[in-house]
Amino acid sequence: MTAAVAGGGIVSPPGPASEEVFEAGLEIKARSQWAYARRRFLRHRLAVGSLVVITLIFLAGAFAGQVAPYRYDQLDLTNLYHAPTTTAHHFFGTDELGRDYFSRVIYGIRTSETVGLFVAALSTVIGVLIGALAGYYGGWIDNVLMRLTDLVLTLPALAILLTFSALYGSGNKWRIAIILALFFWTGLARIVRGVFLSLREKEYVEAAKAAGAGDLRIMLRHMLPNSIGPIVVNATLTVGQAILVEAALAFLGLGIQPPTPALGALVFDGQDNPQAWWLTIFPGLTVVLIVLCVNFVGDGLRDALDPTQRRIRA
Amino acid sequence: MLVFIVRRLLYSIPVLLATSFLIFTAVSLSGDPAARLKANPRYSPALIKQIEHKYKLDKPIVERYWFWLKDVTTNKLGVSLNTNQPIWPDIKRVMGHTAQLIVTSSIIAILIGVFVGVYSAIRQYSIFDYTATSLSFLGFAMPTFWLALLLQILFVNIYLKWDVRIFYTSGLNNPDEGTFSLDRIQHLGLPVATLVIIDFALYSRFMRASMLEVINSDYVRTARAKGLPERRVVTHHVVRNALIPLVTVIALNVGGLLGGAIVTESVFSLDGMGFYFRGKLQQLDLYAVMAWLLVTSVIIILANLLADIVYGYLDPRIRYS
Numbered sequence: 001m002t003a004a005v006a007g008g009g010i011v012s013p014p015g016p017a018s019e020e021v022f023e024a025g026l027e028i029k030a031r032s033q034w035a036y037a038r039r040r041f042l043r044h045r046l047a048v049g050s051l052v053v054i055t056l057i058f059l060a061g062a063f064a065g066q067v068a069p070y071r072y073d074q075l076d077l078t079n080l081y082h083a084p085t086t087t088a089h090h091f092f093g094t095d096e097l098g099r100d101y102f103s104r105v106i107y108g109i110r111t112s113e114t115v116g117l118f119v120a121a122l123s124t125v126i127g128v129l130i131g132a133l134a135g136y137y138g139g140w141i142d143n144v145l146m147r148l149t150d151l152v153l154t155l156p157a158l159a160i161l162l163t164f165s166a167l168y169g170s171g172n173k174w175r176i177a178i179i180l181a182l183f184f185w186t187g188l189a190r191i192v193r194g195v196f197l198s199l200r201e202k203e204y205v206e207a208a209k210a211a212g213a214g215d216l217r218i219m220l221r222h223m224l225p226n227s228i229g230p231i232v233v234n235a236t237l238t239v240g241q242a243i244l245v246e247a248a249l250a251f252l253g254l255g256i257q258p259p260t261p262a263l264g265a266l267v268f269d270g271q272d273n274p275q276a277w278w279l280t281i282f283p284g285l286t287v288v289l290i291v292l293c294v295n296f297v298g299d300g301l302r303d304a305l306d307p308t309q310r311r312i313r314a
Numbered sequence: 315m316l317v318f319i320v321r322r323l324l325y326s327i328p329v330l331l332a333t334s335f336l337i338f339t340a341v342s343l344s345g346d347p348a349a350r351l352k353a354n355p356r357y358s359p360a361l362i363k364q365i366e367h368k369y370k371l372d373k374p375i376v377e378r379y380w381f382w383l384k385d386v387t388t389n390k391l392g393v394s395l396n397t398n399q400p401i402w403p404d405i406k407r408v409m410g411h412t413a414q415l416i417v418t419s420s421i422i423a424i425l426i427g428v429f430v431g432v433y434s435a436i437r438q439y440s441i442f443d444y445t446a447t448s449l450s451f452l453g454f455a456m457p458t459f460w461l462a463l464l465l466q467i468l469f470v471n472i473y474l475k476w477d478v479r480i481f482y483t484s485g486l487n488n489p490d491e492g493t494f495s496l497d498r499i500q501h502l503g504l505p506v507a508t509l510v511i512i513d514f515a516l517y518s519r520f521m522r523a524s525m526l527e528v529i530n531s532d533y534v535r536t537a538r539a540k541g542l543p544e545r546r547v548v549t550h551h552v553v554r555n556a557l558i559p560l561v562t563v564i565a566l567n568v569g570g571l572l573g574g575a576i577v578t579e580s581v582f583s584l585d586g587m588g589f590y591f592r593g594k595l596q597q598l599d600l601y602a603v604m605a606w607l608l609v610t611s612v613i614i615i616l617a618n619l620l621a622d623i624v625y626g627y628l629d630p631r632i633r634y635s
Contacts, residue, residue, distance in 0.1 A: 151332055154618065156610040158573030159591060160337075163603060166595045167344035244457055248577055251459045252592055267460055271581070274470040284460035291455035 040304040047300020050293035057290060061109030068103035072261045075099060084278050093278035095269060105283050108263040111256060112243045112290065115177045119242035122181035124235045127188030132219055134189070135196025146193070149186050157183065161245060162254050169249075171257025176249065180242050188234045195227040229305035233298055240294035247287050263287050319623055326615050333615075337607045338379045347371060347395050347600045369395065382604070391605040396597060401605045404590060409609075411486060412579070412586035415502060416571050419509035424564065427514050431521025432553055435529060446518060453515025458574050462508040462581040469504060484583040505578045512574060513567070520563050524556040558628045565621030569614050 031039075042048055060067045069089035070076075076098035084093040092101035134145040164179045199205060200223075208218050243263075249255025250264030258265060263283045270280030348366055351357045357365075366372050370381040385392045390402035434443040466483045473479055481503040492498070528534065529552055537551045538544070576588030583589065587606070594602040 151329065151336070154329060154333060154569075154611065154614055155336075156569045156572050156607065156614060158570075158576055159607060159610060162576065162592070162595060163341060163607065166598075167341065240455070244455075247457050248459055251457070252577065252580055254592070254595060264457070264459070267457075267463060271463055271466075274467045275474075277467055277471075280460070280463050280467055284457060284463070287457050287460065288452070288455050291457075292451065295451065295455060 037304045041300050044300035044303055046296050047303075050296035050300070054290065054293040054297060057109060057286075057293070058113050060106055061113045064103075064106045064110045068100075068106040070100040070103040072104045072107040073099065073259060074103070081273070081276050083276075084282075092282040093276065095276070095279055096273065101266070101279065101282060104261050104266055105263065105286055107261040108266055108283060109286060109290070111173055111260060111262045112246060112287070115173055115180070115246045115256075116239040116243040116290075116294075118174075118177040119180045119184055119246075120235045120238040122178065123184035123238055123242075124188060124231060126181065127185035127234070128192050128224075128231060130185065131189040131192025131194075132196055132224070135193035136200060136215065136219055136223070138197070138200075142193070145189070149189050152183060152186050155183075158245070158248065162249060162252065165249050166254040169255065171255075171260070173256050173260060173262075176246060176255055177242075180245060184238055184242060188231065188238075191230050191234060192227060195230065196223055199223045199226055229302075232305060233302045236294060236298040236301055240291040240298070243287065243294075244291055315626070318626070322619055322622060326619060330612065330615060333611045334383060334608055335379055337604055337611070338382055339375055341600050341604050341607070342378065342382075343375065345598065345600070349598070351395070365395070386605060386608065391609070392601060394599050394602045396599040396602075401602050404602075405587075405605065405609060408585060408587045408590045411584065412572075412575050412588065414498075415505055415509070415579070415584065415586060416575060418502065419506040420513065420564070420571065422506065423510045423513035424517055424560075426510070427517025428521050428557070428560070430514070430518040432525055432548075432556075434518070434522045435525030435556075436548060436552075438526070443522075446522075450515035450519050453512055454519075456512065458508065458512050458577045459581055461511060462505070462578050465504045465508060466581060486585045501584075505582050505584055508578050508581075509571070509574050513571070516563070516567065516570075517560070521556065521560060524559050525552060528552050528556045558625065561624050561628065562621050565617045568617040569610075572610055572613075 064072075076094065079090065079094050079098045080096060082090050082094040082098070084091060090100055090102065092105055094100055095104075130145050130149070134142040161179065161183060164182075165176050169176045169179060196219075205218060205222055208222050213221075246255060246262070247264035247267070250262040251268045253265075253268065255264060256262040263286055266283035267280055267287075270276065270278075270283075273279055346352070347369070348362060348371060351362055351365065370378045373381075382392070390400065391405060393400050430446050434440075434446045437443055469481050469483050473483075479500070482501045483504065485501060487495070487498050487501050534547060534551055537547045542551075572587065575586060576591060578584070579586040579588040580592050587610075591603070591606050594606065
């Protein structure tokens with residue numbers, strides 16, 4: 001008691017510290033966890049660069065109507081198989097009907113990003129739901145849900161996706177996206193289950209329980225925010241994976257069907273024309289660039305949001 | 315150990331049953347398996363009725379599944395309803411071709427991947443390491459079909475320009491050439507190269523991470539402290555232990571390899587499992603599709619089982635109680 005009274009005059013009063021104190025380095029500016037994460041992410045130059053590139057690509061896709069010099073199905077019968085050139089804006093050349101490939105690729109990006117983002121969102125919801133229920137309740141619920149996850153994981157993935165999109169996809173991008181999402185949640189469900197299993201034993205969860213919080217409140221207010229790191233990282237990487245798989249389905253002719261432009265289908269058009277190399281190179285290169293950038297962003301996010309996790313890449 | 319294997323085998327049975335039921339319901343509920351026959355004017359309605367009755371197509375789904383399961387297991391995968399041909403001879407033929415493709419490419423990819431991963435780890439942050447890392451990141455982002463197509467276009471253009479035939483760009487072999495001939499190597503070269511490049515990324519990354527984990531462990535420090543030459547530390551203490559988890563990765567990649575085979579064989583028109591599957595899917599030959607999915611599911615489940623057993627054998631820390 002005496003110490004507190006004696007020290008009262010020296011210790012600065014509680015409340016926001018003055019600027020001089022910060023400058024003197026006496027006190028550290030309070031930062032939220034998000035601020036720390038943002039700083040860590042911004043230090044990751046490759047990830048920031050990738051984020052810029054991927055944002056530009058996705059914006060170009062989203063505003064395809066404004067960005068593309070032509071419509072994706074606009075014919076130009078005077079310019080068949082035109083090699084890439086800057087005249088008349090045929091940056092990526094033209095195909096057998098004289099359609100501008102640069103425009104077709106941009107419209108293809110729009111399809112790919114729609115599918116990628118939708119699959120990531122839906123599969124994340126499913127994965128979090130299943131993982132959270134399994135990890136929080138344990139017991140037979142955990143058993144049933146995890147056996148289901150194992151079952152989906154033992155299926156030959158690409159073959160099953162091909163089967164479903166051939167039989168139920170009917171070439172529609174939304175249907176294909178839903179089918180992909182139904183098989184993309186397994187990894188996340190396992191991760192979330194693991195995190196919830198360990199969080200369940202934490203003191204603050206026990207405290208919340210003692211204070212009378214319901215299961216739903218504990219899961220949403222206490223456990224979910226603490227597992228947001230791996231969820232965000234996983235969702236980001238899923239965007240890239242979904243775009244890759246969607247492209248493969250379209251390439252094999254069992255995914256999104258023409259007239260909807262899809263990057264995989266554009267690559268397929270190039271197979272019959274090995275002389276017109278640009279028909280193959282550009283759409284494929286676009287897929288590589290998108291997936292590469294998404295993976296780098298995911299990597300940066302992993303470092304930023306989950307500092308405990310050892311970085312895998314150098 | 316034996317008890318573990320038996321129990322693990324027994325556990326695979328319900329998994330397989332559930333998988334097959336899932337496959338059957340999903341595929342056979344998608345449409346009428348007899349649609350092709352109905353469109354054919356040579357089949358009278360009475361005959362179709364008879365066929366439908368024979369395949370229990372007029373019965374509820376569970377009964378149909380049970381009939382299919384019995385048919386598939388006792389009659390060697392049964393008969394295609396579209397072509398009225400037995401399915402097994404086709405699957406047997408294409409399985410051999412795909413095995414040749416997958417085994418060759420896996421061996422090469424594992425050898426290169428292990429070597430690169432080991433060297434990257436012991437020379438961490440060197441130029442070699444950065445190059446290998448960049449290449450494998452490219453490999454992760456590269457669509458298999460695009461890589462296959464690039465190789466195909468490259469070699470088609472080489473042939474057209476200089477009239478030299480290094481690798482063939484489609485098909486499995488010329489007539490009258492055997493399974494192990496120069497001609498077959500020329501045909502398999504590009505598909506194998508495609509799968510090697512894609513899988514190399516996975517194996518080298520994993521091997522590098524696994525090596526780094528072992529290199530920092532206590533017993534490696536002990537080995538160094540007692541004066542073993544660095545070379546011996548790496549070969550005897552680090553690499554051997556870092557290889558163990560690779561077994562699981564290889565086994566879990568069997569599904570991915572089959573997916574890669576579907577794409578690669580489609581590009582190179584190779585008469586393998588993937589090419590067959592895609593063809594049957596486009597013809598909507600539902601019974602052949604289901605048989606194919608069943609066979610691959612069995613292969614994947616067996617691969618996982620084998621990985622578990624080998625892993626337990628290699629890593630004595632795992633005890634099967």
